[in-house]
Structures are given as C-alpha cells and as structure tokens.
Amino acid sequence: MSKPVIATASLAGCFGCHMSILDIDERILQLVELVEFNKSPIDDIKTFTKPVDIGLIEGGCCNSENVENLRSFRANCKILISVGECAIMGGLPAMRNGIPIRECLEEAYFHTPTIDPADPRIMPHDEELPVILDRVYPNHEIVPVDYYLPGCPPSADLIWKALVALLEGKPLDLSYGLIKFD
C-alpha cells in the first residue's frame, strides 16, 4: 500500500502553525516514514502532483489568492483540516474586520511612519497582485472543512496526535493539557 499523502499551506497566517508542525522534533523522521508530503512549504512543492489524503491549512482567507489556494486544496484533498486560530476564526488578521478597506489600505500605504513624506502616495494596484477581500474569512465559510485543530499555534503534540489518529483510523484522544490555552 502506498503511503498517505499530506499537503500543507499557510494562507493568512504567520507560519507559526507550520513552525509548530516542525516542533514535533525527531518525530518528523517517523512522520516521513509514515507519510509522503506533496504541495507544501516544507518540501517546496508548488503545485499538486497527485491526489492528497490530508490537507493542513494554516491561516484564513484575506485575499483572492488565499481563496484560490484554499479551493484548490479542497479540490485535491480528501480530508481538509483548519489548523490554528486564524484558519478557524480568522485570528489576528481578522482584527481588521469592521474597519473600512480604504482606511486599512491608507493606513498601510499612506500613513505608516516608515513612509518618506517626500514620496508620492501610491496605492498598489498591479493586476498581478492578489486583491484583498472585504474582510478576513475563516476557511469553513468558503469551503467545507472536515476537522479543526485549535490553538495559536496548536501544540506540536496536538498536531502529532491528530495526524496519528487520522492515519491509524482511531478516535482522537485529546488530553486536557493539549487543549488548555491559559
């Protein structure tokens, strides 16, 4: 039997959840034995090359590229997991929700202290740039999501246990310590 295939992506996140995946430390060797990685920043595969069993999504959707990426994950992955606060709720990026887009963009490109007053004020508008959405969306509002791993970031142990449970087809046993955040 071929190994299960895993893919990962960081959308509107900080890569902290990916760091947490790497925090499984030496167990990563065990993981590589158990699974094969496809599209992921971990192996730098840019496009899906085969059907994927488990997709791990960090971050929610703040721009059009995130949406495209998320939809392609949903289309290519049997199981999709929202990993971490941003994927589940929008997280820190969603703090801009409720602030008008114009205000957000002007704050970023016109008013930040690092802008040279002598420079012209330009709002980035190249057509190649992803377009920012009206608000930051949690992934499950855009595509169906199968599982959610809570935390900011979810701990390495939580991610490990969830993956092992999925791979072994066993119920997930989450001890209190793994989902206690304060």
Next chain:
Amino acid sequence: MPKGIIETVVARHRKDRTRLLDIVRDVREELGRITPEDTALIAASLGVSTIEVEGVVTFYHFFGNEAAGTYAVYLNTNIVAAMKGSTAIKAVFEKAAGVPFGNVTPDGRIGLHETSCIGMNDQEPSAIINGTIFTRLTPAKAKALVTAMEAGKDIRKLAVPLGDGANASKVVRSMVHNNIRRKGPVLFAPFRSGSALKKAASLSPEDVIAEVKRANLLGRGGAGFPTGLKWEFCRREKGQPHYVVCNADEGEPGTFKDRVILTEMPHLLFEGMALAGYAIGASEGVLYLRGEYAYLKPHLEKVLAGMRRKKWLGTGIAGKRGFTFDIAVMLGAGAYICGEESALIESAQGNRGEPRDRPPFPVQNGYFGKPTTVNNVETLCAAARILAKGADWFKTLGTPRSAGTKVLSVSGDCKKPGVYEVPFGLSVASLLAMAGGGDARAVQVGGPSGACIPRAQFERAIAFEDLATGGSVIVFGPERDLFEVVRNFMDFFVEESCGWCTPCRVGNVLLKRELEKIMAGKGTVRDLEEIEAWGKMIKATSRCGLGQTSPNPILTTLQNFREMYMAKVDAGRAFISEFDLEEAIRPAVAVTGQKPAGHAAEADHE
C-alpha cells in the same frame, strides 16, 4: 457651564459614588449629552477614576456619550410591537422628523432610537418620549407627535387619553392601561393596609419564615427558588446589615405584570418587603425599578410617604418595638441583564450591570457585600398575602408542587391581551380560550428565554413542574412567520449580552448568523447540527441566566417546529457557501482601481 452643573448635581447626590446612575441621569438631563470631558469632571468631583464613570455611561441603553435629542423617542421594536405595526410607525417618525432611527435631527431637537420591550406588549405599538409612555401609536398619532415636538410642546400633555385605574391619577397621569383581565385572590384581591404587617409583627421572624416556607412559596421571577428558604439562608448570615432588594426590573420581553402590580398594588408589595425585612433582620429595602417604568416612581414614592405617615414603614412598625424598615426606590437605565439578581445589585450600587460569579450568592454577599435577599415583585406580594391569609389558605390554590396563583402577561395574536391572575396548573389551552387566542399556531411561554410550544403541547400546564414562567405569554397566530419571531429574539439577546462571557457575546451572534443563513435558503442539515451543538455550548458555558437561556428561541423552535427548518434547508447538499468572491473584492477594487486579471479571475473560473 458644564463644570458648575456637574458639581451641583454631584453635590445634590452627596458626592455618593454609589448614586452614579442617578448622577449620570441628572447630568445627561441638564446637559443633553455627556462628553468625555464631562465624564472626567464627574469622576473628579466624585474622586474616582474616569474609566469607572465611563464604564457606567456607556453600559446603559438610556445613557451614552451621544446626545439623545431634546425629545428622545425610544420606539419599542420587540416582536409584538412589530406584529402590531411598529414598522409603519417607525417609517412615519423617520419621514416626519427627516432622519433615520439611530440619529438626532440636525437641530438636536428630535432623537429617534429603537429599544427592546418596554413592558407595554398589551398596548403596542408604544414608545417612550422623555420618560413619558405613548401606547397604541398610530401613524397619524406619530405624525402629530413629531409636529408637536418640532413646535416645542410639553410632551407630557400629549399623552392622552389617560389610562385606567391609578394610571389616570394626578401623580401618574399616564395613558398606560392596566388591562387586568382576570383578578385572582393573591395579587389583585382587595387588601386591607397593614393586615400582613400586623400579622408578621405578632410572630417571631423565624415564624414568619416558617409560614412562608409552609406555604411553599416559590420565586415568581421564573427560577422558582423557595422564598422561605432564601430568607432563612439570609437570616442566618452573620454579616451586618442585611438588605431586602425587590427586583422590579422586569425586562423579559412580553412581561408587564409587575408594571400593573406596581400601579395598582404597591402597598401590598411594600408590606411584603417590610415583612421580608422583619424576617431576615433587615431595616433597609431597595426597590430597583426598571428605567422604562420611571413614570411610576412619583406614584411609588407617594405610596411610601403615605405608609410612613401611617407607621407602616419607619420605626416601630405595627406598634412593634424594633420592627424598623424603610424603602428606597432606585431607577435602572435600560439594561435587560440587570434583571439578573447579581447584576441588579451591581447596578443598584452604581456600577455597570454585570453579573457576579455565584457562589457566593446574594444571601451571603449581596448589596454592598452584605447578606441580601432579592425577590421578585410578585413574590413579595404573595408573601404579604400569605401572612395576611395564612399558608393553609394559600396552599388551597394551584397545584401540590406549585402553590398559589401566577400573574401572566398575555400579548400577541389574541383578542384580549393583558394581565391574568390564574391558579397554577392552568393549561395553555384554557388560557388561550380566556384570552381569545384559540387559533394560535404557537405560544412563547416565559419570553424569549423560555420555550416556543406548538399546538400539540397546548394541554401542558403553567406550573413549576411543567411550563415554568416568569409570566410572559406571547401568542402567535396561524399566519405568523416563526422565523421572524426567532430572529427578533436573537437580535434582542445579541444586543443585551453584557459581553463578559465569550460564548454569550460571540455565540449568540453566530447563532443569529446561522439562523439568517437558513432563512435565506442557504442552510444545510449540517447548519442545523451546528446550531444545536453551539446552543448547547453557549448554555453550558455562560455564567448568568442570559447566556444560559439565549439559545432557547432557536433550540425550542428547532425541537418543536423542526419541519419549518427542514423546509428551508437544502437536505441534498452538505455545504453551501455564502461566500461570493466578486462581492468580496469589490470594496478593495473600488479603492485601488486594480483590475484583477490574475488570481481573482482564475479562482472564479474554477
């Protein structure tokens, strides 16, 4: 000058920090609004931090920094008001005043505001303008009111014709009607002043408690805690002094029976408070009156003054040495949550009305941290009647588990809305027959936090052992869209959540969003499952009664009217996204002028 005015107001309240609600109310009345500078001035004259004052100013619906208008119109928008035509009234106000609700006219004269149930469900549509109640509004009347406000007329003179009973008295002069449809023997029977107090004074405090316990009096606010037991717990507490607090903050949408009791039977209530004081060893009582009922305050004060003259309050009550008790009336300022006893106590102490953690319960740690018994208006009245007529007599009424009568506030799609005092055990069907609502499709028992029951359950009894209720009964006729009802209730809870517990603050918003998704035909069976799971979670993890009951409108309709939900959801699909990429990028495109050729376009072609 604001400074002078603020200092005068603060001095009038003896620089007492605990009177902050009164101070803020008076300052607002004098200045029309409370600017951040005013907040700082109030704080400075009281010697407290600005944030404490700001917290209070911004917590209450009838306060806030913004000007409410020289004439502040608060139109009730609860479900029954909507059923009786408040939407049309709203449009007339807006057209005549020239501003949408939530705004004040440019000259600052007229402010239009929405508010939740003001306790007039039997005479909707209704509004409060500068404290004066206007009931049974019609478009013509609303238009005339705007004209009068524009002309600077005295708003109180426009509240005509006057209502019945004490509503028409000189001190009340209100157009509110009592609509007492059925008088029972406990609340609305004639009562001879002093009869309860004389009896109480002839007994020891312990025997008063024993009599109330023997009568099996259960709290009438809805929770049904045994009153005698509460008094006993409170009496036993060592801390001094003890307090009696009467919860007259009836805010459950659809409830208005306390308003009628306060109008017609205040002397019965005050005797109940005094004998509660005697029983628990308290000499001070507080009546916490909801801000919406401020128009009754002079009336209540007058009754209190009369009772003091007759020595039914004060020292040596009923000729008994050491029986000392007096009552102060305090006003709320528009916050549903203050009906929760610990939030009410916080508010009465001049704070934000945020519930406390319990335990310790108010009987241990209540008003100013002292042992306090908080009882509903109706409970205290029943206690007075029990003393006057005896526990044995009381127990002949109602059912073995629910002794006595219940005063119900009936409104909605029925011919005779109003107040009904009925023995416990009465079936919903019998009540509907009395009220002329026999063709009802559903009945909301206990207000939004209670249950919505279908015809199949109309034989159920109104009693603590079956349908427990604080008294709100809202009738929905055969044509009524229950989704609109549920949405209105959820709007209410979203608005009234104090924000302390995340499950309540956020969860209710999510529940409402799910409901609207289903109403829009975009729901799936999975959404129904999520509603049930979230509802359960919100109820289990909120610390006060608001969050513990707020999912009920959705959960009970989902349980009792599941077919209505199933007809709306797409059973064939597991997931429907409401997300529309084109809509989502529109605002950014409008700002940057970007032509999304790349990702956005591609994503759409998937």
